[in-house]
Amino acid sequence: MNFLTELFSNFWVSLTGKLLLVALMIPLIGMVIGYAEMKLSAKMQARVGPYFAGGRWGWAQLIADGVKFFQKEDLVPDEADRPVFKIAPVLVLVSTVAILVIIPFGPGLIFRDLEVGIFFALAISSLSTVGVLMAGWSSGNKYSLMGGLRAAGQLIAYELPLVLAVIGSVMLAGTMSMSGIVEAQISAGYPFVILQFIGFGIFMIAALAELSRIPFDMPIAESELVMGYLTEYSGFRFLFFFLAEFANMFSLSAIAVTLFLGGYWLPGIPEDVLAYAGPVILLGKTFLLVFTMIWFRWTFPRFREDQLQSLAWKWLIPLSLANIIITGAFKVYL
Amino acid sequence: MVLDQDLVRHLSESSVSVELQTEEMTLNIGPQHPSTHGVLRLVARVDGERAFDVQPVIGYMHRGYEKLSEVRTYPQITTLVNRIDWVAGYANEVPFIVAAEKLLGIEVPERAQFIRLILSEMARISSHLIFMASYPLELGAATPLFFALRERERVLDLLEGVTGGRFHPNFNRIGGVKPAYGSGSSTRKVIQDLPAGFLAETRDAMDKVMAAVDELEQLVADNEIILARTKGIGILPTEVAASYGVSGPNLRASGVKFDLRKVEDYLPYHLFDFEIPVGENGDCWDRWHVRLLEIRQSVRIVQQAIDSIPSGPLQAKVPKIIKVPQGETYVRAENPKGEMGYYLVSNGNQGPYRLKIRSASFSNISILPWILEGVLVPDIIAIMGSLDFVLGDVDR
Amino acid sequence: MTSSPSETETATEAVEAPTVHPLQEYADQVAAVVEGTATITFDTVKVEVPAERWVSALTTARDDLGLFFFSWLSAVDWASEVEVGDPFPGEVEDRFEVLATLSDISEGRRVTFSTTLSKDSPSIASLVEVFAGANWHEREAYEMFGIDFPGHPNLAHLYLPDSFQGNPLRKSYPLLSREVKPWPGTVDVEGMPGSGDEEEPVDGPSEENPEA
Numbered sequence: 007m008n009f010l011t012e013l014f015s016n017f018w019v020s021l022t023g024k025l026l027l028v029a030l031m032i033p034l035i036g037m038v039i040g041y042a043e044m045k046l047s048a049k050m051q052a053r054v055g056p057y058f059a060g061g062r063w064g065w066a067q068l069i070a071d072g073v074k075f076f077q078k079e080d081l082v083p084d085e086a087d088r089p090v091f092k093i094a095p096v097l098v099l100v101s102t103v104a105i106l107v108i109i110p111f112g113p114g115l116i117f118r119d120l121e122v123g124i125f126f127a128l129a130i131s132s133l134s135t136v137g138v139l140m141a142g143w144s145s146g147n148k149y150s151l152m153g154g155l156r157a158a159g160q161l162i163a164y165e166l167p168l169v170l171a172v173i174g175s176v177m178l179a180g181t182m183s184m185s186g187i188v189e190a191q192i193s194a195g196y197p198f199v200i201l202q203f204i205g206f207g208i209f210m211i212a213a214l215a216e217l218s219r220i221p222f223d224m225p226i227a228e229s230e231l232v233m234g235y236l237t238e239y240s241g242f243r244f245l246f247f248f249l250a251e252f253a254n255m256f257s258l259s260a261i262a263v264t265l266f267l268g269g270y271w272l273p274g275i276p277e278d279v280l281a282y283a284g285p286v287i288l289l290g291k292t293f294l295l296v297f298t299m300i301w302f303r304w305t306f307p308r309f310r311e312d313q314l315q316s317l318a319w320k321w322l323i324p325l326s327l328a329n330i331i332i333t334g335a336f337k338v339y340l
Numbered sequence: 341m342v343l344d345q346d347l348v349r350h351l352s353e354s355s356v357s358v359e360l361q362t363e364e365m366t367l368n369i370g371p372q373h374p375s376t377h378g379v380l381r382l383v384a385r386v387d388g389e390r391a392f393d394v395q396p397v398i399g400y401m402h403r404g405y406e407k408l409s410e411v412r413t414y415p416q417i418t419t420l421v422n423r424i425d426w427v428a429g430y431a432n433e434v435p436f437i438v439a440a441e442k443l444l445g446i447e448v449p450e451r452a453q454f455i456r457l458i459l460s461e462m463a464r465i466s467s468h469l470i471f472m473a474s475y476p477l478e479l480g481a482a483t484p485l486f487f488a489l490r491e492r493e494r495v496l497d498l499l500e501g502v503t504g505g506r507f508h509p510n511f512n513r514i515g516g517v518k519p520a521y522g523s524g525s526s527t528r529k530v531i532q533d534l535p536a537g538f539l540a541e542t543r544d545a546m547d548k549v550m551a552a553v554d555e556l557e558q559l560v561a562d563n564e565i566i567l568a569r570t571k572g573i574g575i576l577p578t579e580v581a582a583s584y585g586v587s588g589p590n591l592r593a594s595g596v597k598f599d600l601r602k603v604e605d606y607l608p609y610h611l612f613d614f615e616i617p618v619g620e621n622g623d624c625w626d627r628w629h630v631r632l633l634e635i636r637q638s639v640r641i642v643q644q645a646i647d648s649i650p651s652g653p654l655q656a657k658v659p660k661i662i663k664v665p666q667g668e669t670y671v672r673a674e675n676p677k678g679e680m681g682y683y684l685v686s687n688g689n690q691g692p693y694r695l696k697i698r699s700a701s702f703s704n705i706s707i708l709p710w711i712l713e714g715v716l717v718p719d720i721i722a723i724m725g726s727l728d729f730v731l732g733d734v735d736r
Numbered sequence: 737m738t739s740s741p742s743e744t745e746t747a748t749e750a751v752e753a754p755t756v757h758p759l760q761e762y763a764d765q766v767a768a769v770v771e772g773t774a775t776i777t778f779d780t781v782k783v784e785v786p787a788e789r790w791v792s793a794l795t796t797a798r799d800d801l802g803l804f805f806f807s808w809l810s811a812v813d814w815a816s817e818v819e820v821g822d823p824f825p826g827e828v829e830d831r832f833e834v835l836a837t838l839s840d841i842s843e844g845r846r847v848t849f850s851t852t853l854s855k856d857s858p859s860i861a862s863l864v865e866v867f868a869g870a871n872w873h874e875r876e877a878y879e880m881f882g883i884d885f886p887g888h889p890n891l892a893h894l895y896l897p898d899s900f901q902g903n904p905l906r907k908s909y910p911l912l913s914r915e916v917k918p919w920p921g922t923v924d925v926e927g928m929p930g931s932g933d934e935e936e937p938v939d940g941p942s943e944e945n946p947e948a
Contacts, residue, residue, distance in 0.1 A: 051486040148367055152389075152717070220480050221565055224718070307565050308480030310718045311389060399895030406880075407904055411911055442778045582805045582841060584869035596841050603844025666825055669778035670837060670848055672807075683835065683848070685812055687824050696835070698808040706872040735895060 024117050028106055032099070035256045036249035037068040039296055043252075044068075046297065047304045075248075078241035085146025086238065094144065095239065095246035097137035102250045104130040105257040110185040112270050112284025113277065123184035124176060127261060128169055131216070134254070135161040138218075141247075142235035153234025156224045156311055163318040164215035164222075170326035171208040174333040175265040178202065188269035197268035201336070204329045206266045208322050213258040214299060215318070217251060221306040222314060259295035260288065267291050367391075369720070371400050377474075377724075378731025382708070384720065391720055394712040396705060401735040409695040414440050414514055414662060417691070422508045424699055425733040428467035428676045430459045430499070430509045435673040436695075437512040438606045439684040443667045444514065444658075450608075451652040452516035455534065457607045458542070458645045459499065459511065460673075461638040465549060466495045467676035468631045468638075471728045472556055475628060478725040479569050484560055491552040494545040502538050514662050516655030533654060539646050546639045553635050561629065570624035574711055574723035577622065584710070585703035588678025589630045590727055594622030600674035607673075612644045624726035631728070663690055677701050677733055697736050701729035766847050770796050780848055787851045791861045794836065794849060798866060803838035803847060809863065809873035810835055811853075811881045815907040832858045832883060836870075853883065862887035880905035 041056070044067065048055030056064025082088055108123040110116045120126050135158060142154010175198045176182055179190035191197050199206045215222040224234075236247055263269060268291075270284030280287075309317070364387045371379040379400035385393040405424070409417045414437075421436050422429040434456055441448060448456075473488035496506040503509035511517050560566055576586065578594045591598065599616045601609040617633035619626030664686045672681030678700025685694040704727050712720055763781045767774035770793040772785035785793040797803045812833045816824065832853040839846035853860055862885040863870035874885045875894040882903040885891060893900065902909055 047482075051483050052490060053486060148365060152367075156389075223480065304483050306481060306563070307476060307569060309565060310569060310716065312716070313568055399893075399897075402895040404904065407909075407911060578841075579804070580868070583867045585806045585808070585867075586869075587805075591841070598841040598844070600844065663822075667778050668780070668782070670780045670846070672846070679807065681807065681837075683808075683810070683837075687818065687822075689818075689822055693818075694812045696808065696810045696812075698837075702872065703806075703808075703869060706869055710868070 028103060028117065031106060032103055032249060032253050033072070036252040037072065039252040039255055040068045040071075040248075041065060042293075042296070043300050043303075046300050050301075050304050072245065075245035076242050080242070081238075081240050083146050083238050087144035087146070090140050090144035091238075092243070094137050094141035095243045095250070097140065098134045099246045099250040099253075101130050101133035101137065102254045102257055105261065106253075108184050109257070109260045109264060109288075110188055110269055110284075111288055112281050113185075113189075115270075115281070115284060116185055119183060119185050122182045124172055124182050124187070124261070124265065127184075127257075128165075128172065131254075131257075132161075132165055134216075134250070135165070138235055141239070145235065145238040147238055150235050150237050153237070157218060157235055159311065160215060160218070160222060160224060160314055163315050164212045164322075167208050167318060167322035167326050168212035168216060170323065170330060171205040171212065172265060173326075174198075174202045174205040174329050177330070177333050177337055184264055184269075188264055188271060191268045192271050195273070197266060199266040202266055202329070202333070204325060205333075206262065208326050208329070209262055209266070210295070210298075212318075212322065213262065214302065215314070216258065217254055217299070219251075219255075219299060220303045220308050223308050224311050224314060255296050255299055256292060259292045259299070262295055263288060263291040364392075367717075371397075377729060378734075380705070380731055380734070382712075382720070382724075384712075384717075386717060389716050389718075391712060391715055391717060394709055394720065396708050398705075398731075398734050401731045403736065405697060405736045406695055409692055411691065413690040414664065414692075417695070418512055419508070419510050421697075422510065423732060424697065424736055425467070425675060425677055425680070425701070425730050426507050427470050427730055428463035429505070429507045430463040430503070430511060431467075431673065431675045432680065433509070433512045434460055435606055435671045435680060436682045436684075437514060438673075439669050439671040439682045440514050440664050440686075442669050442671065443664045443684065443686050444662070446515050446656050446658065448516050449653045449656055450650045452654050452656075453608050454645050454649045455517050455654070456512070457609070458642055458649075459503070459509070460607065461642045461645070462495050462499060462542075464638045464676040465635055465642075466492055466499070467728075468635045469495070469549075471628075471631055472560075472635075475725045475728075476560055476566070478721050479566060481560070481563075481566070484556055487552060487556060487559070491549050494548060498538065498542055498545055501535055501541075513655055513658075515658040516653070518655060539649070543643060543646050546642050550636065550639050553632060553639075557632060561632070567625065569718075569722055570628065570726070572621070573624045573719050574715070574726060575621060575623050576707070576711060580707070580710060581622075584707045586678070586707055587703065588675065588700055589634060590627055590678065590704055592617065593619035593626035593630045595620060600672060600679060604672060604674075606671055609641075611648070612641050614638075614641050624722050627726040627728070661690065663688055664692075672698065675700055677728060677730065678704055699733045699736055701727075701731075701733035702736075705729050705734055762845060763847075766797070766801060769800055770794075770849075772849070781846070782848045782850055784850050784852075787853060787860055790834075790849075790851050791863060791866060794838065794863060795866050797838055797847065797849070801847075802840045802842070803845070804867075805839045805841050806867035806869040807837040807839050807846065809837075809870055809877060811877050811883055811905075813881060813905065813907045817907075830855050832881060834860055834877070834883065836863070836873075857884070858882065859884040859886060861885070864888055879903065882906065 041064075045055040045064070056067035058064065059070050060066030082091055105127045107117045108120055108127055110119075138157040138161065139154050142150045142152075142157060145151070145154075175187065178198050178201065179187040181187065181190065236244065239247060270280060270288040272287050275283060275287075364385050367384045367386050368381065369384055370381040381397040381400070383395045383397060384391045405420055408420060412420065418433050418437065422432045424432045469488045469492040473485040473492070476484040499509060500506045503511040576590065576594050578591075578596055581591050581594055581596075595618055597616050597618050601607075602616065614637045617630050617637065619630050666686055666688045668683070668685045670681055670683045672679050679698065680700050681698035683694075683696035683698070684692055687693040707727075708724070711723060715723065757776050759776055759779065759781055763774040763776055763783070766781065766783055770783060770785060771789070772783045772793060774781060774783045776782070812835065814828055814831050814833060816828045816830055818824065832855060833850055834853060835848055835850045837846055837848045851860065858881070860883065862874055864874070864887065871888070871890075872894060874888055875891060877883050878885060878888075878891050879893045879896055879900075880903055892898070896904075
């Protein structure tokens with residue numbers, strides 16, 4: 007045990023270890039959530055879902071899909087802008103991965119506890135907007151261009167409610183550090199969602215829009231634009247986008263859990279148990295939110311672009327601003 | 341890519357002004373596209389998200405049926421004709437056979453007419469269920485697809501049980517219907533009738549279809565996003581519809597209470613009690629809703645027909661080689677997609693001299709340039725889907 | 737079918753006995769309004785108008801008779817020589833016959849208007865101004881028969897590729913497979929080659945010919 011603690015107190019070793027862990031988490035989370043989506047959507051649609059790959063449960067389906075994507079030919083369309091085309095999926099995946107760095111999995115169990123945790127997370131996640139626009143523009147295809155432009159409009163419009171919804175929770179906690187926010191909820195004794203239910207609702211809606219999931223999947227809009235900005239991507243580049251979507255679902259849900267639902271804490275569990283039970287509790291709550299996202303996807307049709315924009319600008323932003331004002335007043339006078 | 345250079349030049353030359361000059365783009369929707377119901381190509385000139393000149397290009401599925409039918413006999417043409425609107429295969433055969441029977445002056449036995457009616461209504465249910473499945477999918481909702489297709493499987497299984505084909509029944513013969521018992525020397529003498537249990541199973545299946553229609557209505561009809569995407573979109577006024585020849589549920593959604601089943605006599609619909617659902621505004625939601633209500637009415641008709649079907653022969657006595665005497669006639673029927681008619685010109689031979697096929701979807705989509713003027717791109721998909729056409733019906 | 741002695745007249749389906757047909761009155765009314773000649777052929781009202789008054793007749797039908805639903809427009813290529821089957825029982829004049837069916841959307845009355853065009857340079861005024869839906873139907877008639885419609889805004893090919901030459905639905909346009917394999921003739925259904933299960937071929941209508 008001593009040897010291990012000494013080993014990991016070395017900066018470079020622990021850095022490498024953390025990088026490996028994050029790198030490993032992404033495909034793992036992607037596969038688990040992907041499998042959950044396939045099975046849940048099948049249940050909702052009176053189907054069975056993956057069945058043959060891996061016994062009669064089909065758990066190996068995603069692994070098979072991953073291998074399939076990897077061994078495909080690397081196609082870059084003739085008309086495409088090659089460097090931009092190649093960088094775009096990387097940008098989207100990186101912005102997702104970066105969010106995982108500041109999520110507290112337990113007391114002290116965090117990759118890097120930044121003082122400006124939530125600020126960092128939101129800033130990095132907006133890089134994916136650039137990535138999507140790059141993908142749409144550089145594909146050399148009118149459908150991709152339309153999808154990319156729709157995506158740009160949508161993602162920019164929904165960044166604002168996403169950020170503003172978070173501010174209420176930050177104000178209640180008094181700190182931007184993610185572990186600080188969880189500790190504030192622990193010391194307050196209740197998760198912030200009880201006071202910030204408007205903020206929570208707005209955050210979840212804006213998160214769905216940031217992910218380009220139905221009901222906000224105009225940029226992809228399978229029945230209209232074939233695959234929108236993803237049309238020309240195949241092989242492992244598509245895998246990056248694919249994984250990025252599922253990992254992003256996890257990341258944003260984890261942020262929501264940390265900010266609003268109490269993070270790795272459940273009332274009634276003593277401190278020392280939290281060190282071991284914390285990650286489990288966090289994962290449980292996150293998967294609950296992920297389940298809701300999957301549920302919404304298979305129930306609703308998609309909004310039209312202008313309806314989507316008016317929802318963001320006319321409803322969500324004023325609501326979130328009102329939320330901030332009310333929270334501020336609450337904080338000052340109570 | 342042309343856009344790069346133009347935009348760069350534009351940005352470097354232009355000064356910042358309030359009016360942002362945008363360029364129009366020609367977008368090809370189709371012929372391979374998830375939402376065009378087949379190989380339809382729309383050449384749309386769009387400015388941003390707004391389309392202002394949409395021209396359909398058809399003919400990718402043109403199979404030359406009218407020319408082919410001049411060198412085929414009537415039973416052979418029956419096999420061709422149910423491939424026109426393949427979603428409701430049986431309904432295409434009936435008006436054609438009735439036209440030939442009119443020229444021959446043959447009286448079709450009652451039982452055969454009832455069977456034709458039951459199968460036509462089942463074809464209508466099948467076609468409308470496909471619409472129920474695919475239309476929400478085009479709007480983004482993936483789940484009603486599975487519910488509707490699950491019910492459609494029941495209907496198709498029944499159709500297969502009695503005619504031998506799910507999509508292409510080939511069940512009509514001149515003078516009646518022909519059950520699939522074969523015409524070999526050993527089976528020819530068997531009294532040919534419907535398979536045992538068909539009527540009882542159909543009745544069962546109709547109850548389940550009714551329940552499924554209720555479920556679909558609950559799932560889709562009041563969904564806010566569906567309402568936002570379809571209410572007030574693609575309004576079709578009656579005069580425009582009539583001058584273009586738009587018929588069927590599309591016309592009824594615009595408020596016209598007109599159904600060919602009530603005015604034409606190709607099948608004994610006058611014996612049954614059913615309503616004609618009518619829409620109010622003529623928008624996409626009304627077209628969806630009218631078809632949903634029509635499924636219910638079709639189920640009613642089938643149930644009444646099964647309860648009152650008479651016994652008797654299934655085919656009138658006809659000679660082995662049928663030569664239809666000289667004459668011309670136009671018979672039209674209420675197909676699920678609209679008015680389908682056959683103008684049959686015969687010169688006394690085993691096959692027609694000229695067969696003009698008036699297909700519903702051809703006229704229904706001739707309205708696309710008018711109705712898609714100035715419409716947003718997602719609405720193009722919503723409106724096209726609501727017209728419910730099939731390319732085989734358009735191109736023949 | 738020639739008319740038999742009076743006792744069978746009411747038993748048969750009335751084909752050309754205008755006094756009995758329920759649509760006769762309507763047919764006469766239509767013919768009077770558009771100034772054409774009406775016949776009833778197997779429950780279909782067919783009104784013939786001369787080619788010069790094609791547009792005005794249909795406009796009158798739309799405005800005064802309530803027939804504003806445009807059903808279809810097409811043509812028939814009448815040629816006295818037939819490629820398949822028996823020749824015409826009587827005399828047939830070589831011509832193009834343009835047909836257009838209009839209907840109303842309240843009672844379901846429908847009338848098929850027809851006019852005759854000559855075989856060389858067939859041309860008739862376009863109905864696009866009267867019925868917007870005639871646009872595609874006339875394009876189809878143009879490419880299939882070669883009939884010209886002056887006044888049509890865009891008389892281009894509808895189904896066939898632009899480079900296609902010829903007018904497929906004319907009787908003079910051969911159906912290539914018939915050049916190679918002749919019309920099967922009297923056998924209704926050909927049996928599978930080599931199987932013994934074949935229908936005995938029957939020559940022409942047999943004694944099973946029923947009474948209509």
